[in-house]
Amino acid sequence: MERDFENDNVETLNFKSSSNDKAPAKLWVTASGKGGVGKTFVSSSLGITLSKLGHTVVIVDLDLSGANIHTVLGVNPSHMNIRHYFEGVKTLQDLVIPTQYSNLSYVQGFWDSWSPIDFTMDQIANLIPQIHALRADYVIVDLGAGALEAHLELFKAADEKFLVTSPEPTSIEKTYRFIEAFVCHSLKQDSTPDAYGNMLTTLRSHRQRTLGKPFSFRSYLKEQTGLNYDFFESLTSKPVRLIVNSCRYQNHSELGFGMKSVCNKYYDLSIDFAASIDFDNAVWQSVKGREHVLFAQPFTGLAGQFLTTCKQLIDPEELRAVV
Template sequence: MGILIPIGSGKGGVGKTVVTANLGTVLAGYGKTVILVDLDLGGANLHTCLGVRNKHPGVGSIVWKKEKKLENLVVETGIDRLFLVPGDNLLPGTANLDFFTKRRIMKELQELTADYVLVDLGAGASYNIIDFWLMAHNGIVVTTPEIPAILNAYAFLKTAAYRLLFRSFSKGSEERERIAEFVVNRVEGQGDTFLAFAESLAAGGGAKGAKALEEITRLRPRVVVNMGAGQEDATLAQRLREISSRNLGIGMEYISYIMRDPYVSASLSDRAPLAVTAPDSAFVRGVRMAAERILKAPVSDAPSLELDDEDLFSIIERAMDEDTAPAM
């Protein structure tokens, strides 16, 4: 089993895929064996960033039950120690993976043999994406420094926090109902924060409650700010840190600040990652910073959470239906 690093983003087009490809290349350059997995099932393009031809079966083979083992889908990238499990553009995103397929892919990810397994997720915070992202306490969130992207990064973390709390309790439990109720009745900016709510829920939730709080405090997202433009970016990044800590009780680690670099789009036709063709570019220097942080990080175990097919939003919908049902 390798160290699993899922890579997500609230907003699309912020650079997850180029960062994943180059981070993998840099880690491989440091002597680590790395498998990159393209789980962006609606817009798989990790192979393009690596210059791997799109002729291999990918994760879709698992989805369509043609293949059981992710391991059998691993292909070489032409870069020493760097391997790829290609994606498939079969589905509009990971949103509609069924529960059993998701569980199988999760199990398979944990069984891949490598030092690092980097997983490029689709953009957004649908609950399947969040579940993959919650396979580690310190998954990466990529954002750009603009306000919409920062807000989306916060929304991503908030959804992850709720999902983690939700999955700390059993299917059909009273706690899950209370979480749904809290989400429905909450008015943004008023009343209890997520953190205060989680604490009160945990206080009445016995051992599971205590465990839930522990998992929340252990969550430590790694944030990469990509396409940076300069000094002012720091203020917004700082703001993200403050609101996440205050409202969600989630501390984060900024592992890299990567400049906007014209080399990135110019290199797309090279069919090789920039880390190979331009190792001294500003972009690759930023990626190297992230890689060095990752190499130094202590190994952390995966959050231990319930895994079932109940979704917070399905409970909310059910509750709403009950509320709006005509009185008999």
């Protein structure tokens, strides 16, 4: 039976204590270079899996052009959405809406697209501490597609960074472009304007195959003044996590290893191949039925793939013990 959760009392949720000594919510961000790769499905599946493991989770929908977390979760759209936060009408916590799934809530994204909005960097800077202050163990931010500056800044700030691709060539190409943009954005704040401009010029020459020698981000940065390359070292502890969604064949499932190798060779960037997610017709069928596939079919291989991914990130010792 369809239920409208908008008017439920949010304060009755089993959130962590709102005392000042609570640990900040951990921020997970899902991004993609291209739309249509299943990013929202991945975000919702990660959230549901964490909630099944006993953690309180809030999914924040920040897809400007196609907010539909509520649809995937089987919830009617709310008139109260994140626009009210950016307009200063409500706090982010005020906008948290419960779902039919225990421990899982969400913040409605912009679905009134007749009056579009864009983010400024100041707004994103103010949003990040508000996300960490939410009464939850984990906050998953579902970004729109593409390497917008606001997307890159949130991606950079995340405790876990998920980059979702599909096996399609257009998606793979856009994923590499997102990684390039993320590297450049991350280096920008620690470089002088002249040094950053010179780096972009060198990158264009590299793309056009006009450099006299093979290009390496790391060696280039070491040779230049005005650029700080500690960014690469910091990503060792918090790497980009690649998820390949909608895998139909064995070579699709192994695609992430090849992309990881490419990133290491051409960008001097170590990324983590977090998971390959199988294609399953039950996904779109569950959306039509307004019940997430991980609840409609909780014992499938698909559910197991997300369970393994989440446990590897939050409790790898326990997972190794089971294996």
